[in-house]
Every structure is written in structure tokens, then in C-alpha cells.
Amino acid sequence: MKQRTIKQSIHTSGIGLHSGKTVALAFHPLPDNQGIHFERSDLPNNPRIPAQAALVTDTMMSSNLVKDDVRIGTVEHLLSAVAGLGIDNLLIQVSAPEIPIMDGSALPFVELFMSAGLVEQAELKQFLQITAPVKVETEDKWAELVPYTGYELNFEIDFNHPAFAKDYQRASLNFSSDNFISQLSRARTFGFLKDIEQLRQHNLALGGSMENAIVLDDAGIMNSEGLRFNDEFVRHKILDAMGDLYLIGYPIIGQFNAYKSGHALNNKLVNKVLASPECFEVVTFDDNVRCPISYFL
Numbered sequence: 228m229k230q231r232t233i234k235q236s237i238h239t240s241g242i243g244l245h246s247g248k249t250v251a252l253a254f255h256p257l258p259d260n261q262g263i264h265f266e267r268s269d270l271p272n273n274p275r276i277p278a279q280a281a282l283v284t285d286t287m288m289s290s291n292l293v294k295d296d297v298r299i300g301t302v303e304h305l306l307s308a309v310a311g312l313g314i315d316n317l318l319i320q321v322s323a324p325e326i327p328i329m330d331g332s333a334l335p336f337v338e339l340f341m342s343a344g345l346v347e348q349a350e351l352k353q354f355l356q357i358t359a360p361v362k363v364e365t366e367d368k369w370a371e372l373v374p375y376t377g378y379e380l381n382f383e384i385d386f387n388h389p390a391f392a393k394d395y396q397r398a399s400l401n402f403s404s405d406n407f408i409s410q411l412s413r414a415r416t417f418g419f420l421k422d423i424e425q426l427r428q429h430n431l432a433l434g435g436s437m438e439n440a441i442v443l444d445d446a447g448i449m450n451s452e453g454l455r456f457n458d459e460f461v462r463h464k465i466l467d468a469m470g471d472l473y474l475i476g477y478p479i480i481g482q483f484n485a486y487k488s489g490h491a492l493n494n495k496l497v498n499k500v501l502a503s504p505e506c507f508e509v510v511t512f513d514d515n516v517r518c519p520i521s522y523f524l
Contacts, residue, residue, distance in 0.1 A: 234344035241327025247433030303470030308336035311407035313522035331415035357481030375482035395458035414462035
């Protein structure tokens with residue numbers, strides 16, 4: 228099981244969720260053992276920010292990395308696509324302080340990476356294997372990582388709203404690249420109209436629309452096309468968690484369980500794991516058969 232990157236550079240653009248302005252994105256291959264890096268192409272000297280949980284200093288509505296006063300916001304959807312395809316080394320150039328929202332899911336990023344192609348590299352892929360349970364809690368919310376042969380994500384939400392059917396507030400993903408693409412990557416972010424109006428009064432969410440989010444009023448879903456999955460809301464929460472968890476620096480072998488968790492709690496869990504070396508080990512596999520996680524090229 229080798230490390231991987233994209234075969235060739237690829238470019239795209241989209242609307243920033245908060246700025247409402249066009250943001251240019253470019254993806255470039257990186258050599259073995261480099262990891263995932265963001266680069267602000269709009270700033271002098273093009274400062275880089277590594278995708279590391281310790282650099283998450285703001286979790287309001289999204290996961291945002293800050294290093295030396297340089298910011299890259301809303302990284303979780305993109306990072307979930309990176310994790311879903313098993314990309315280990317990648318340079319992401321962005322012309323603004325935020326990743327464009329695209330359609331509110333991870334699918335546009337998956338399609339970009341697939342069109343660029345994926346290539347195996349020389350070095351073995353490193354996994355972070357959970358060997359003992361780690362749990363974080365705040366009020367009635369909690370999240371944990373526990374030992375498991377493979378990578379499974381289980382999530383439960385609890386919204387008292389007409390659009391959130393009780394039967395569709397819990398979901399699971401037994402991870403593989405195929406399962407990620409078919410069951411998770413298309414799940415869109417969602418927001419409440421009353422919250423969006425308040426955010427816009429503070430010059431936030433200026434790029435938000437029904438083209439890049441599921442929007443809800445007091446009665447239900449405003450998007451004319453409806454949901455992509457009956458449980459799209461909770462599936463998107465798993466998608467967010469996958470991106471947040473990839474900031475741990477490795478693909479994970481373990482089981483993630485969460486109740487009403489969000490970006491702040493996900494990040495707290497990752498940092499607690501990294502601060503507990505007795506609860507994990509970094510492992511490699513010299514063939515694709517013994518590895519409990521399935522990726523494709």
C-alpha cells in the first residue's frame with residue numbers, strides 16, 4: 228500500500244461561501260512524505276499552511292487553519308475528498324482566505340482529482356491505527372475514536388425541525404473509496420434561512436445560496452429539487468467529520484462514533500488523540516491485501 232498523489236496539476240474556480248467572490252484553485256502533485264499543504268497564491272511569497280489539526284484556531288461554521296496570521300478557511304469538504312481518494316501528498320493553491328464552496332458537497336473535488344488521475348508513489352502509506360479508545364464531550368455532545376479493523380464512521384444528529392425525519396438522523400459509513408464516492412461525497416451542507424440572514428448582516432455567507440447548500444425555513448426545505456438522500460443531513464455531518472479527522476495527518480484505522488458533534492469537537496478529538504501516543508500507533512502495509520482499507524487508483 229503506497230502513498231499517492233495526483234498525476235498532473237489541475238485548476239478550477241468557485242464562489243467563496245463568505246466573501247461571495249470568485250476564488251481560484253490549483254492542485255499540484257507533491258513528492259513522497261510531504262503531506263497536504265495549502266498555499267495562498269494571492270499573498271506575497273505565497274505562504275504555505277500545512278493541513279494540521281493544531282493550526283485550527285476557528286471552527287465557526289467550518290474548519291479554518293491559521294498560521295502566522297495567514298488563513299485558509301472552509302477546508303473540510305475538500306479534505307474529505309482528499310481522504311476519500313487516499314491522497315497523501317498534495318499542494319493546494321488558493322487565491323483567497325477560503326476554499327470555494329462549489330455545490331456544498333465534496334463531489335466537485337472528487338471529480339477534479341479523478342480527471343487529474345491518481346498515481347502511486349515509492350514510499351509506503353502510513354496509517355494512524357487507534358489502539359485504545361479516546362473520547363471528548365461537551366454538554367450533551369460527544370465524539371470518540373475506538374479500535375476497529377478498518378475505518379467506520381457512525382454519526383447521529385438531533386434536530387427538532389419538520390425537515391429532519393426521526394428515521395433519518397443516524398447514518399454509518401464503512402469506508403472505502405467506492406463507498407465514499409457513492410454514499411457520501413454528494414451530501415451537501417445545510418443551513419437555516421434565519422441564520423443566513425443574520426450572517427449576511429455581518430458580511431458573512433455572502434456566497435451562500437440554494438445552488439451550494441440545502442436551505443431550510445421554518446416549514447421545511449426551500450430547494451426545489453429536494454434532497455439527494457433521505458438522510459442527506461447526517462451524511463453531510465459524516466463528510467465534514469472525515470475532512471476534520473484527516474487533519475490528524477494520516478488516514479485512520481479505527482471507528483469514529485459521534486452524537487451532535489461539530490467542527491470544534493472533531494478537532495478537539497483529533498488533538499486529544501495526538502496528545503495520547505499510548506492510544507495509537509503509526510503502521511504501514513507492504514501489500515494491498517493485508518490493509519483493512521480499500522482505495523482505488
